[in-house]
Every structure is written in C-alpha cells, then in structure tokens.
Amino acid sequence: AQTVTQSQPEMSVQEAETVTLSCTYDTSENNYYLFWYKQPPSRQMILVIRQEAYKQQNATENRFSVNFQKAAKSFSLKISDSQLGDTAMYFCAVLETGSARQLTFGSGTQLTVLP
Amino acid sequence: DAGVIQSPRHEVTEMGQEVTLRCKPISGHDYLFWYRQTMMRGLELLIYFNNNVPIDDSGMPEDRFSAKMPNASFSTLKIQPSEPRDSAVYFCASSLSIYGYTFGSGTRLTVV
Numbered sequence: 001a002q003t004v005t006q007s008q009p010e011m012s013v014q015e016a017e018t019v020t021l022s023c024t025y026d027t028s029e030n031n032y033y034l035f036w037y038k039q040p041p042s043r044q045m046i047l048v049i050r051q052e053a054y055k056q057q058n059a060t061e062n063r064f065s066v067n068f069q070k071a072a073k074s075f076s077l078k079i080s081d082s083q084l085g086d087t088a089m090y091f092c093a094v095l096e097t098g099s100a101r102q103l104t105f106g107s108g109t110q111l112t113v114l115p
Numbered sequence: 116d117a118g119v120i121q122s123p124r125h126e127v128t129e130m131g132q133e134v135t136l137r138c139k140p141i142s143g144h145d146y147l148f149w150y151r152q153t154m155m156r157g158l159e160l161l162i163y164f165n166n167n168v169p170i171d172d173s174g175m176p177e178d179r180f181s182a183k184m185p186n187a188s189f190s191t192l193k194i195q196p197s198e199p200r201d202s203a204v205y206f207c208a209s210s211l212s213i214y215g216y217t218f219g220s221g222t223r224l225t226v227v
Contacts, residue, residue, distance in 0.1 A: 035215050043204060045218035091158065095215070101146055102171070103208075103216055105158040 002027040002094045006106035013082045014114050020067075021077045021109045023092030031097040034068065034075045039108075040088040048090070051075065082113045121207050121219035128226055133195040136222045138207030139188055148216060149182055149192050150206040158206075164190065197226045 004025045013019035025034070036048040051059045051068050058066050063083075067076045079086055092106040120139040128134050140147050148163040162172040167184045175182070179198070184190040194201055204223050208216035 033215070037218075043221050043223075045206065045208075045221075047215050047217075050215050101148075101163060101165070101210070102160050103148070104160075107157050 002029075002032070002096055002102075002104045004092050004094055004104055004106035006092055006109050008109045009107070010110045010112070012112045012114055013079075015082055015084060017082055018078060018080045019082055019111065021079075021090050021092075021111065023075045023077070023106055025073050025075060025092070025094045025106075027073075027094055027096055029096040029098055033095045033097065034066075035093045035095065035103070036064070036066070036075075036077045037091045037093060037105075038086075038088045039091065040085075045091075049077070079111075084113050084115060087111060087113045119207055119209050119217050119219035121205075121222050123222060124220060126222060126224045128197055128224070130198055130226055131196045132226075133193065134197045134201075134224060134226075136192040136205050136207075136224070138190045138192070138219060140190070140207070140209030141211075141217055142188065144209035144211045144217075145187075146210045146216075147184060147190050148208045148210075149190070150208065152204040152206060152221070153202075161192070194224075197224075199226045202226050 032053045034051045038046045038048045049061045049064050063080045065078045089108045091108045093103050095103045122137045149161040152158050161174045162182045164184045182192045202225050204221045206221045208218045210216045
C-alpha cells in the first residue's frame, strides 16, 4: 500500500516570494503518478500539477513546478511569485497504475500568503 | 461540462436519522470515488466504483454506511443511522484516465 508524508503542517510566505512544500511517499509499484491538489477555503479540491513517475523531466504549470526525485521518493512543490489567492491547504497524492485506482493523500500543508 | 455535482452542499441532521448524499459524475467517466475528510483522519477513501460496479469498499467504516451506483450518471452514499462521529466533509470524485480525479464541491455533514 502506498503512503504519503507531508511533514510541514503549516507554512507562510510573503507575497511575490517563492515557497517550496515538501512531500515524500512510499510505493511498491514502479509505475505511478504523483499529484498536488489545492484546497482553498471554499473546500473545492483543485488539481495543481501532476507528474508521471516514468518521466524524468519535472512538471511545470505556470508558477507551479515540482522537484521529483524518484530514488529518494520525494515530490516537492515550488510556488513562484506567490499570490494571495495561493492561500490554501495543499495535498500531495500518489496513484498507482495497477489494479487499485486509489488516490492516497498526505495530511496536507496549510500555506498562507502574507501581503 | 458542469463537473462533478454533489448535493446537498450542507446537511444538518439529528443523530439516528438517515442521511443520503448524492453525486453526479462527469459524463463519460468510468470511475467514481467517495472520500471523507476530517481533521483527525484527513482524506480517506470510502469506496470506489468502476463502470457502476463497486470495486473496493474496504474503507467504509461500518455497516451503517452503504453506497450505490445504479447507473453511470448517479451515485448515493447513505448513512443509517447517523452518529455525531460521522460529521465530516464527504467528497465524490470521478475519473476516466490515470491523470487524476475531478472532485465535486463536497457535502458538509453535521450530525447533532
């Protein structure tokens, strides 16, 4: 079974600065996908970025990018030019590509962007 | 597409009452998932369906919980009888490919 660990319950960053959220995971599969989801106060779960484990190139999506270290099973999220609207809970998640389609989440990191 | 639609958005009920949560997945998606979110336990998978068939219900807490998917466009999660510890946000999500799920807005359930 896969597990996901987010060791930073809370973080803050000044507007326009850069922040990195950490995530480590464990899986017995060789093929899997990794995701970051954002949950603002509206509680909607919003997909921020995804990474296929077989791809060495780190995924980027506008101001969001990841640092994927497969051997270390690490998947951090970097937010550049932070904006007030980035304030949210961020969840890291892993999805194995075998028969089980379960998306397993970490405990989340509450990010606050300060004006 | 309107996305995954859940109803109601909020539900307050008395202990012992039956509660039914509803979900309409995105048209064409063949997987549907029910998650529960609490402060103590985070996001937990309760059950998921593939082509309307329940595949894994090992996350369902106890027999008071049941889920159905009578067709590709509708699913329900029922709690009978409800208890205060069932208070949580319940999410429905659907997917077609491996590229992540699309979540509904969730139902906040409060059992008093």
